[in-house]
Amino acid sequence: xxxxxxxxxxxxxxxxxxxxxxxxxxxxxGPRQMTAVKGEAFECGxxxxxxxxxxxxxxxxxxxxxxxxxxxxxxxxxxxxVELRSSGIAGxxxxxxxxxxxxxxxxxxxxxxxxxxx
Amino acid sequence: xxxxxxxxxxxxxxxxxxxxxLQRNPVHSLLALVLVLSLIAVLFIALGAVALGFLxxxxxxxxxxxxxxxxxxxxxxxxxxxxxxxxxxxxAAAVLAAMLAAELAALAWxxxxxxxxxxxxxxxxxxxxxxxxxxKVLMGxxxxxxxxxxxxLLAAVVGAVALARKDPGAGPQSSTPGRLEPPLR
Amino acid sequence: MSSELxxxxxxxxxVLLLVLNLTALLLWFERKGSALMQDRVGANRAAILGVGRxxxxxxxxxxxxxxxxxxxxxxxxxxVPAGADRFLHALAPFLAxxxxxxxxxxxPLGDVIRLGGRTVELQAAPLNAAVLYLLATLGLGVYGVxxxxxxxxxxxxxxGGIRASAQMLxxxxxMGLGILSMVMxxxxxxxxxxxxAQGGVWLGWLPRWGIFIQPLAFVxxxxxxxxxxxxxxxxxxxxxxxxxxxxFTEYSGGKxxxxxxxxxxxxxxxxxxxxxxxxxxxxxxxxxxxxxxxxGGFLLALPQAAVALLGVVAFFVKTLVFCCFQLLVRWVMPRxxxxxxxxxxxxxxxxxxxxxxxxxxxxxxxxxxxx
Numbered sequence: 001x002x003x004x005x006x007x008x009x010x011x012x013x014x015x016x017x018x019x020x021x022x023x024x025x026x027x028x029x030g031p032r033q034m035t036a037v038k039g040e041a042f043e044c045g046x047x048x049x050x051x052x053x054x055x056x057x058x059x060x061x062x063x064x065x066x067x068x069x070x071x072x073x074x075x076x077x078x079x080x081x082v083e084l085r086s087s088g089i090a091g092x093x094x095x096x097x098x099x100x101x102x103x104x105x106x107x108x109x110x111x112x113x114x115x116x117x118x
Numbered sequence: 119x120x121x122x123x124x125x126x127x128x129x130x131x132x133x134x135x136x137x138x139x140l141q142r143n144p145v146h147s148l149l150a151l152v153l154v155l156s157l158i159a160v161l162f163i164a165l166g167a168v169a170l171g172f173l174x175x176x177x178x179x180x181x182x183x184x185x186x187x188x189x190x191x192x193x194x195x196x197x198x199x200x201x202x203x204x205x206x207x208x209x210a211a212a213v214l215a216a217m218l219a220a221e222l223a224a225l226a227w228x229x230x231x232x233x234x235x236x237x238x239x240x241x242x243x244x245x246x247x248x249x250x251x252x253x254k255v256l257m258g259x260x261x262x263x264x265x266x267x268x269x270x271l272l273a274a275v276v277g278a279v280a281l282a283r284k285d286p287g288a289g290p291q292s293s294t295p296g297r298l299e300p301p302l303r
Numbered sequence: 304m305s306s307e308l309x310x311x312x313x314x315x316x317x318v319l320l321l322v323l324n325l326t327a328l329l330l331w332f333e334r335k336g337s338a339l340m341q342d343r344v345g346a347n348r349a350a351i352l353g354v355g356r357x358x359x360x361x362x363x364x365x366x367x368x369x370x371x372x373x374x375x376x377x378x379x380x381x382x383v384p385a386g387a388d389r390f391l392h393a394l395a396p397f398l399a400x401x402x403x404x405x406x407x408x409x410x411p412l413g414d415v416i417r418l419g420g421r422t423v424e425l426q427a428a429p430l431n432a433a434v435l436y437l438l439a440t441l442g443l444g445v446y447g448v449x450x451x452x453x454x455x456x457x458x459x460x461x462x463g464g465i466r467a468s469a470q471m472l473x474x475x476x477x478m479g480l481g482i483l484s485m486v487m488x489x490x491x492x493x494x495x496x497x498x499x500a501q502g503g504v505w506l507g508w509l510p511r512w513g514i515f516i517q518p519l520a521f522v523x524x525x526x527x528x529x530x531x532x533x534x535x536x537x538x539x540x541x542x543x544x545x546x547x548x549x550x551f552t553e554y555s556g557g558k559x560x561x562x563x564x565x566x567x568x569x570x571x572x573x574x575x576x577x578x579x580x581x582x583x584x585x586x587x588x589x590x591x592x593x594x595x596x597x598x599g600g601f602l603l604a605l606p607q608a609a610v611a612l613l614g615v616v617a618f619f620v621k622t623l624v625f626c627c628f629q630l631l632v633r634w635v636m637p638r639x640x641x642x643x644x645x646x647x648x649x650x651x652x653x654x655x656x657x658x659x660x661x662x663x664x665x666x667x668x669x670x671x672x673x674x
Contacts, residue, residue, distance in 0.1 A: 002307070006308045015401055019404065023393060024393075024557065026380070030378055042457060065278035065282075072177055073268070074479040083257070092665065099660070
């Protein structure tokens with residue numbers, strides 16, 4: 001156990017330190033001359049028209065939801081994939097049924113145009 | 119897993135959970151929740167349920183929290199108002215919290231040395247917590263649940279598509295008064 | 304016992320240093336290689352006291368990219384727009400690079416090496432569930448760009464961040480399905496075991512590499528990998544002509560450098576994954592633990608340490624080839640449109656991935672294993 005955890009913990013600590021340093025170093029070394037114009041949001045030279053935190057297309061939300069469903073599907077298939085050889089024909093049929101049900105969902109989403117990006 | 123390490127990670131997780139409910143910016147709350155879920159995955163792994171811990175990280179941190187982030191953006195939630203919800207909501211939350219506390223206390227009592235669950239809890243085989251062990255129960259004992267999950271996910275697809283579909287008669291979506299721009303795409 | 308732990312810690316640090324240096328070298332290759340392809344001179348100016356010139360070396364511009372660029376970026380003003388979320392603005396680049404770097408901890412760089420009675424795995428963390436670790440860290444990558452775009456409170460940045468996160472999500476499934484087929488093929492979640500399974504030959508001459516039995520999964524992983532690292536032709540989130548710079552529009556100095564570094568670290572990661580899953584990892588064709596066994600019955604005996612070192616060299620050569628390939632793609636492919644990108648992800652790679660998984664499963668179960 002320790003031969004796995006120690007390298008991973010060391011990697012996490014060192015990577016965090018390196019990245020943290022890279023993020024903060026120009027805060028320490030660089031000049032600091034903040035002006036009002038510099039602080040404006042960049043909109044190609046025009047004065048910014050209010051905050052950018054507005055609403056956006058519901059289609060992105062649909063992408064995230066479909067991703068979630070399919071990600072859970074893929075993750076649930078991993079145990080079967082590892083034990084593919086020992087689970088045999090019975091396991092294959094069970095998993096194919098599982099995939100088929102979700103395949104129906106995918107075909108439905110496809111046919112109804114949810115995967116189109118107009 | 120040494121007790122001090124467990125305590126350390128667990129305390130961090132509790133602090134993160136406090137962050138979730140005390141932050142007023144929803145995106146900060148969400149990040150705190152990401153931290154909590156990652157730490158719980160670490161706890162799972164450290165306690166021997168390696169496969170389960172990684173699955174927790176992949177599904178909750180990598181997928182569900184991203185969806186939450188999209189929902190926050192979609193609804194354009196600004197800082198949460200200071201007055202909490204209605205009295206009824208608060209009451210319901212209190213009752214639920216009390217029930218959860220009672221449940222946890224009962225579990226702790228059962229798992230304490232000499233309790234009912236303590237004898238069997240540490241009965242771990244050689245491949246306890248591995249993917250192979252998970253596959254065995256998932257494709258055997260819990261096969262029905264496994265297959266029903268696919269139907270549940272199918273329902274989620276249909277629901278998502280139905281929610282996001284444009285209502286043909288409803289006109290443009292960005293009808294918020296005072297907002298001229300169409301939704302960003 | 305404690306020396307084992309020290310070795311583990313040293314291995315972890317060495318792997319991180321290798322990755323960081325390889326990434327920096329790629330930054331140089333991106334500049335110099337692009338210049339070469341476009342018949343320009345490219346980076347060639349900076350030199351320290353003219354040392355290279357005095358020794359008669361060609362001025363390759365390494366100093367430009369490795370020293371001058373980073374010095375310049377790290378000494379620039381790091382300013383945060385007035386309307387931005389300062390905390391998330393700083394956290395986002397961290398969240399972008401950190402998961403990519405820690406992924407390398409489970410990558411096997413070579414077989415075991417035996418030195419003075421001690422056996423050392425040439426893998427920082429010999430984790431059994433390495434593939435799951437990989438998937439978990441890959442899934443974290445989306446937070447960096449998403450929060451970077453959101454925290455800036457700039458329309459271009461937000462659009463870039465949203466586009467980038469939707470793109471990464473769309474291609475992550477294809478990636479997961481490609482890796483799933485490889486897990487089925489080898490029946491393990493252990494990357495080292497996968498590499499070991501790719502040793503030996505078929506028909507007496509063909510190396511048993513994954514590419515020959517899973518070409519479709521290779522295409523899936525390659526395309527999805529380039530899309531995940533948001534490089535051309537999938538660089539819409541940062542498409543200059545329409546979104547200024549995408550999610551890092553409002554970034555400067557070191558934070559900007561971290562985002563740039565992340566892109567190249569992801570290139571290295573994709574190259575490493577392709578090498579591991581499809582090109583035998585550290586396997587050298589015809590090289591076994593006691594030396595070369597060439598097809599003609601010719602045998603060249605080698606000591607174990609030499610074999611292990613050759614494996615590490617082979618791993619780096621393969622990784623470099625795929626890194627360079629990804630950098631080359633930039634100059635031969637035009638950028639896609641966003642609807643084309645989404646169509647390729649959802650209607651192209653996703654069904655292909657599912658079909659590949661089903662086909663692999665059927666072959667493995669019915670024919671009793673691949674290879």
